[in-house]
Amino acid sequence: MARLSPTAQGIVLMLAAIFLFSTMDATAKALMDRYAPMQVVWARYAGMMTVVAVILAPRLGPLLRTRHLGLQLLRSAFLFAATLSFFTAISTMDIAAATAVMQVHPVILTLGAALLLREPLGPRRIFGILAALSGALIVIRPGADLFSWTALLPLLGGAFYASYALTTRFLGRDEPILTSFLYTAIIGTLVASVLTVPVWQTPSVGDAAIFLGLGAVGALGQFLLIRSLTMAEAGAVAPFGYAGVVFASLWGFLAFDEVPDRWTFLGALVIVGAGLYVWHRETRARAAAATA
Template identity: 45%
Template sequence: MTAIASPLNQPGKGILLYMSGIFCMATMDLLAKILSQEVHVTQTIWARYAGQTIIVTIWLLPTLKTVARTKYPGLQFVRSMSLLMGTSLFFLSLTYLGLAEATAIMDINPIFITLGAALFLGERFGPRRAFGVVAALVGALVIIRPGTEVFSPAAFLPLIAATGYATFILLTRKVGHDEDPRTSLLYAALLGAIVTSVIVPFFWTVPGPKEIALMLAIGALGALGQLFLIQAVRFAEASAIAPFSYVGLLIAAIWGALVFGEYPDLATWIGGAIIVASGLYIWHRERAAP
């Protein structure tokens, strides 16, 4: 008889789901860049969170009363605000930078997660991982190029956004030991939607059919991407799918070239390669560590 694969023993399915989630998020970033050229970026951020909240609430409706209960209201608030900060600054950076450039800098967030896990969660942080963190920071500086004529202060926006996203992931780890992942998904969307709903009236522009379509698509892709990423870890270990995060950089480069005619310069490719290599090196050390 053929053994039936257990949920955590289907890495192929997990990787496919994870890459589908990455594709959704990268495409969402593309649409956010397009929409932010038509309306204020605050409206774009609101669309992302409001859309995800509606879709997640409908999905969880039969169990919403149970899922909405959290053991960590304070941590969930800080966690959600960290994600909102990361999303807001990254979307804002897209109004100034190319997709691939912003994504490459944002991809430093796994390095910040490694550093934060050592500082705040007590995880191991040896000299090899320290080398990986320093190398990734060098890669980010290669892209940002402070002190040169091509330097743009906006390049620091995705760098700061990466710290927000890293904080979100670290707090997700913290509450994830005994918190339903659906609860974390709900609060990440809901609190962002509440905050942006308070702010967005001050920047509101009446959207036309094109803008409405983009807003709906951004909300749907954000929700779908999150659901794919959550489902992915049901079928494969996080360590098995982590390296595929960097596929998002390639997708961003392709979308940027096809839609905006943005072709990353040599420094962006070199810096991005250093960041990716550093992330993969740290991932390797994570797997090799006892």
């Protein structure tokens, strides 16, 4: 890694983070054969909270100080809703299809930034947004014989995740990213602990270890993602986030004997293509603004 340029290191770290996230998702899907989705969400947050508390223990006091408690609560709520929506979706859907639909979040973020941050929204960006949403509809196919309303959950999760990213932009101006990370873990764990009570099922010793590992993998993925974005510009590493569709397809095939159908492949290509197009337009617009 030391011989690589900072941008190349950022790309490697981004790919590693996305691989860990896909591993976490596959583990969650396997656990949901035996446990309610809410309990698996709890495991994801409780495991992450344990790891974060150990790593950040010497700095907990300073990191807990925030000037935007309300925004931290809102941001954490968005991520919690995105996680619950996605985990519930993959409990009944192929993991590759759900992951592909979830990838609409970058273009939804573009729409949110235009509406809330007054960023320009020209016809090409509108085209990218509509194309990504069309790709999502190709995957979930409303009106098809096998359609269920659960198939809309990853689309809802993408909207929640875009909202989470948008609030992160606001907080990133004034507060350390580790403060936001810590509040995400604390708030998610507290909320999930309350909501898990009605569906709680005591796990076996082996499953308890998997629960802890689920959170640890998610926490490590978050740390690598943060490190990636500090090593390289976001615009350089962002497109590699779409590797999640590939990793999810591999896990689906290897762990669950899931083979994406032609509609999932087509929809995923449309979503990824639209996302890359919007990313390209965003990059060019920022470069033109910097030059001006």
